[in-house]
Every structure is written in structure tokens, then in C-alpha cells.
Amino acid sequence: MARSPGSLRGMLPLRSRNADRRKLILAVLAFFLCVHLRAALAERSPPGAFSLPDLERRTFGYFWDLADPRTGLTPDRHPTRTFTSIAATGFGLAAYVVGVEKKHVTREEAAGRVLTLLRFLSASPTGEEPAGVSRHRGFFYHFLEYDTGTRFRNVELSTIDTALLMAGVLCVQSYFDRDTPVEEEIRRLADGLYRAVEWDWVLRDSGRLGMGWKPESGFLKAEWQGYNEAMILYVLALGSPTHPIPAAAWDAWTSTYQWGTFQGQEHLNFAPLFGHQYSHLFIDFRGVQDAYMRGKGIDYFENSRRATLSQRAYAMENPGSHRGYSGLVWGLTACDGPANARHQLDGRTVVFHEYWARGAALTEIRDDGTIAPTAAGGSLPFAPEICLPALRHMWESYGTHLVGRYGFKDAFNLTYPEVEGGWFDRDYLGIDQGPILLQIANHESDLIWELMKKSPPIVRGLKQAGFRGGWLDP
Numbered sequence: 001m002a003r004s005p006g007s008l009r010g011m012l013p014l015r016s017r018n019a020d021r022r023k024l025i026l027a028v029l030a031f032f033l034c035v036h037l038r039a040a041l042a043e044r045s046p047p048g049a050f051s052l053p054d055l056e057r058r059t060f061g062y063f064w065d066l067a068d069p070r071t072g073l074t075p076d077r078h079p080t081r082t083f084t085s086i087a088a089t090g091f092g093l094a095a096y097v098v099g100v101e102k103k104h105v106t107r108e109e110a111a112g113r114v115l116t117l118l119r120f121l122s123a124s125p126t127g128e129e130p131a132g133v134s135r136h137r138g139f140f141y142h143f144l145e146y147d148t149g150t151r152f153r154n155v156e157l158s159t160i161d162t163a164l165l166m167a168g169v170l171c172v173q174s175y176f177d178r179d180t181p182v183e184e185e186i187r188r189l190a191d192g193l194y195r196a197v198e199w200d201w202v203l204r205d206s207g208r209l210g211m212g213w214k215p216e217s218g219f220l221k222a223e224w225q226g227y228n229e230a231m232i233l234y235v236l237a238l239g240s241p242t243h244p245i246p247a248a249a250w251d252a253w254t255s256t257y258q259w260g261t262f263q264g265q266e267h268l269n270f271a272p273l274f275g276h277q278y279s280h281l282f283i284d285f286r287g288v289q290d291a292y293m294r295g296k297g298i299d300y301f302e303n304s305r306r307a308t309l310s311q312r313a314y315a316m317e318n319p320g321s322h323r324g325y326s327g328l329v330w331g332l333t334a335c336d337g338p339a340n341a342r343h344q345l346d347g348r349t350v351v352f353h354e355y356w357a358r359g360a361a362l363t364e365i366r367d368d369g370t371i372a373p374t375a376a377g378g379s380l381p382f383a384p385e386i387c388l389p390a391l392r393h394m395w396e397s398y399g400t401h402l403v404g405r406y407g408f409k410d411a412f413n414l415t416y417p418e419v420e421g422g423w424f425d426r427d428y429l430g431i432d433q434g435p436i437l438l439q440i441a442n443h444e445s446d447l448i449w450e451l452m453k454k455s456p457p458i459v460r461g462l463k464q465a466g467f468r469g470g471w472l473d474p
Contacts, residue, residue, distance in 0.1 A: 047399060047400065056098070057104065059406060059407040059437040060098060061407075063095040063430075064096075064113075072089075072116040072120055073149060075146075077427045081146070084143065085144075086143070086164070089117070089165055090434075091281070091435075091437075092430070093171060094172070094448055096172070097171060098440075101447060111186060114186055118186060121140075121189075121193055122193060128215050130215040130216055136215070137197075138196035139213070141156070141157055142158040142161050143155045159212055159233055160229060164232065167232055170236075170282075170452065171282065171452060173191065173194075173455070174451045194236075195241065199240050199244065200237075200243045200244065202219070208224055208253050209253075211223065211224060225256035226363075227257045227258065229277075229279060230253070231283070231300070232282060232283065234461070234465065235461035236461055238462075238465055241457070250465040250466065258363055262310045262361050263313035263360075267302075267307055271332070271357070271359025271360055272333045274375075275359075276307040277304065278435070280304055280381075280439075281434065281435060281438045282448060282452050283452060284453065287469055287470025288468065288472050294468075301381075305382040308382050308386070309383060311360055311375065314330070315327070316330070320368075323415045323422070324414035324415075328393035329390065329394065330375070330376070331371050331374075331390065332359045332372070333372050334356070335356070335429070336354060336411050336429070337352060337356055337368060337370045338352050338413050338418070340353055341418075345417060351368060352368045352370075352413070356368070358372070369416065370412070372411045373391065373411075374410075374429075376391050377432075377435060380436075381442050404428075406428045409428055411424075412425065
């Protein structure tokens with residue numbers, strides 16, 4: 001039966017609306033296709049000549065592009081999707097400050113991101129249940145689920161990772177100091193998060209801080225002893241206005257230090273370079289000394305410089321006969337590796353590892369030929385004369401195998417025999433990107449260091465630990 005003119009007129013708007021909807025869907029698909037195409041091209045395009053501004057810009061993108069838009073949490077790695085990392089999230093907070101100062105984003109954009117994260121952290125579920133919570137007694141679980149922001153599998157409440165998160169929290173509290181509703185809320189939430197951490201709860205009978213806790217089994221047996229990345233943990237615990245640990249805890253920790261000479265450098269030894277870097281991302285140790293360092297006649301900054309020089313000297317000596325090691329290819333720290341495998345190479349047995357805390361010091365050697373660019377990047381302020389040439393060489397020599405949209409990928413191993421030309425990681429790691437980005441900023445302008453000098457908990461914690469001199473005694 002033929003339609004009447006009235007029924008035809010009723011159909012035309014519907015067809016028009018359907019056409020408009022299809023156009024909108026196609027436009028959205030085209031947009032996302034364009035975004036993914038640009039990302040793919042950025043990964044495959046040659047990085048070109050090395051420059052610190054380019055490395056800094058790309059590395060900042062890791063934190064800005066990849067943070068979860070709902071929670072603000074930073075992924076542990078990319079492009080492999082695993083979980084979010086609270087340590088990387090702490091680095092990400094400080095990264096937003098760098099982004100504003102380098103004019104990658106506006107202050108308002110960064111403040112919005114920071115507020116999203118701090119609101120999520122402040123409202124995240126807490127309790128001693130084994131699942132469905134993010135934190136307990138102010139400490140956060142080491143890794144959190146992407147979708148819910150709650151505990152990932154059976155990981156521990158981590159004291160050091162919580163400390164790195166809180167260092168980032170205090171950093172943005174110092175930076176966002178304007179009298180606006182957003183920045184006032186940032187400061188209020190930051191203060192609440194830091195005050196909630198019960199540092200004294202994890203103080204063990206030895207007088208030293210424990211490494212963590214699990215609801216299934218209680219406190220981990222491991223304690224923080226021997227020089228390592230835990231300086232920031234002890235400083236924040238000593239400086240707490242609500243749950244401080246006694247000043248004697250610092251002496252209990254330093255009593256376990258291991259001083260000695262490695263590769264011609266006399267210093268406090270710790271094998272992976274991250275232990276000489278993480279606390280220094282936030283605290284300027286130049287010219288300030290505790291009792292231990294006053295006795296040695298140096299400061300912790302000089303100690304990290306010596307550790308960096310010793311690693312380069314180790315690579316030049318190359319006792320493991322690994323391929324590629326030189327004065328321009330060096331740097332052992334915690335990173336991914338090619339495989340858990342054993343191979344016979346040139347009449348010797350080489351045991352390769354996947355993720356491993358690689359390092360070289362008087363105390364131990366953990367070396368399977370895997371180099372991590374963050375080792376040189378995170379030591380940039382300590383020894384720029386050797387770190388900059390190493391970064392430039394690795395950038396320009398290995399191109400897209402090692403460098404992509406977000407700067408340096410995690411690691412590479414030229415010795416590994418099962419991949420022609422050597423193994424190169426496909427992932428970027430948040431705990432790599434943070435040291436690179438923040439230390440570029442500190443090297444260029446003392447940016448993060450100057451902010452943290454204005455943080456009362458940092459100043460209070462250092463003084464409780466017995467630090468004197470330099471900027472602490474103006």
C-alpha cells in the first residue's frame with residue numbers, strides 16, 4: 001500500500017537523524033584511529049639527535065598521557081597493561097609540577113589532575129581486609145588494580161612505596177600555594193594523606209622500620225637496614241606531626257651501613273643505582289650532613305656521585321665480558337631482563353634474568369649484561385659529565401629499539417643470544433621515567449629540591465635525623 005505524503009514526511013527526519021548519528025560515530029572512530037596512528041608513528045619514527053628538552057618532553061608524556069582519568073593513578077608500565085604503581089604515582093605528582101614549569105601543560109590543567117588523584121586517594125577504601133581496600137593505617141598497597149584502585153592480588157602494604165607516594169604528595173602541597181579553591185583543597189587533602197600514615201606502627205623491635213605488612217600473615221620479616229633508597233622513608237617518618245618515629249631510629253638504621261671502596265671510589269655501598277637516586281629526587285643533600293657523613297667528611301650527594309662513577313668504571317672493566325659495555329654504555333639498576341635462562345657463551349655460563357635488581361658494588365655483583373638508561377638518567381645531577389654522554393650515545397646508537405614516544409624504554413641486553421642484535425624491552429616503566437624526568441629538572445634548576453626545602457615535614461625529619469649545615473642552617 002502506498003504511503004501517504006504525511007507518512008513520508010514523518011520518515012525524513014528519522015533518516016536525517018540516523019545519518020547524523022552515523023556521521024558522529026564515523027568522526028569519533030576517525031579521531032581515535034588518528035590518535036592511535038600518531039602514537040604508532042611516534043614509536044616507529046627515528047628519535048633524531050639527542051637533547052635533554054626532547055627527552056624531558058617525551059618522558060613527561062608518560063605521566064600525562066597514561067594516568068587513569070578517573071583515579072589519577074599512574075600505570076606501572078606501558079604498553080603492557082598490568083597494574084598501577086603507588087611509587088610511580090608519587091613520581092607522577094612531581095612530574096606534573098615539571099610539566100607546568102616547562103609549559104607542557106597549564107597550571108590549571110595540572111591542578112585538576114592532582115586534585116582528581118588526591119580526592120581518589122583520600123576517599124579510597126581502607127581496612128585490614130585482604131581484598132577490596134587500597135590502604136591500611138595510612139599505608140598503601142604496593143600495586144593497585146586499574147579499574148578499582150584496590151589491592152592487586154596479594155601484594156604487601158609497602159612502606160617505601162608509600163613514602164615515595166607521600167613525597168609526591170608533599171611536593172604538590174608545596175607547589176600549589178595559591179589562594180584558589182582548587183589549590184586550597186590540594187593542600188588540605190595532601191596534609192590529610194600524610195598525617196594519616198602511621199609510621200610508628202611499622203617500627204620493629206630492632207628500632208628500624210619494617211618493609212611491609214600483609215593481612216594474611218602480618219609484618220614482613222624484612223627490615224630496612226644498610227644504605228639504600230629508604231632515606232626518604234626515614235625522613236618522612238621522623239618528620240610526621242602525628243605518628244613520628246624516635247630520632248634513635250635513624251642511628252639504628254645507619255649502624256647497619258656498609259662503607260668501603262669499589263672501583264676506586266670510597267663510599268657507602270649499595271649495588272643497584274636506584275638506591276642512590278630515589279631519596280635524592282626530592283631532597284637536596286648537597287652540603288647537609290648527619291653524624292655518619294660528618295664522620296666520613298662527605299655528604300650523601302657526593303656519595304651518590306661516587307656510586308655513579310664506580311658503576312661506569314665497572315662497565316669499562318667489564319669483568320663479565322658482556323657485549324657493548326663501555327664508558328658510554330653502563331648503568332645497573334632494577335629493571336626488566338630478557339629471560340630466566342642459562343646459556344653457554346664463549347666458554348662461560350651466563351645466567352639471564354627477567355625483572356631483577358641488577359647492580360655492582362663492594363657488597364654484591366648482580367650483572368647479566370642488561371643495561372637500564374634510567375641508571376644514567378637518574379644520576380644526572382651527580383655526574384653530568386659522564387651521564388649526558390651515555391644518554392646521548394644510547395639514544396643515538398639504538399634509535400627506535402630503545403627510544404620511543406615516551407623517551408627511553410626500560411632496558412636492553414646486547415649479550416642475550418636468542419635475539420639477533422640483542423634484546424630490547426618493549427615497555428616503559430613508571431619507576432624509570434620518574435627519576436629521569438625529576439633529575440633533569442633538578443640538574444637544570446633545582447626545581448623539586450627547592451620546593452621540598454619549603455616542606456615542614458622534610459625539614460623537621462632531616463633535623464630529627466641529625467642533619468646540619470648547608471641550606472638547613474641559613
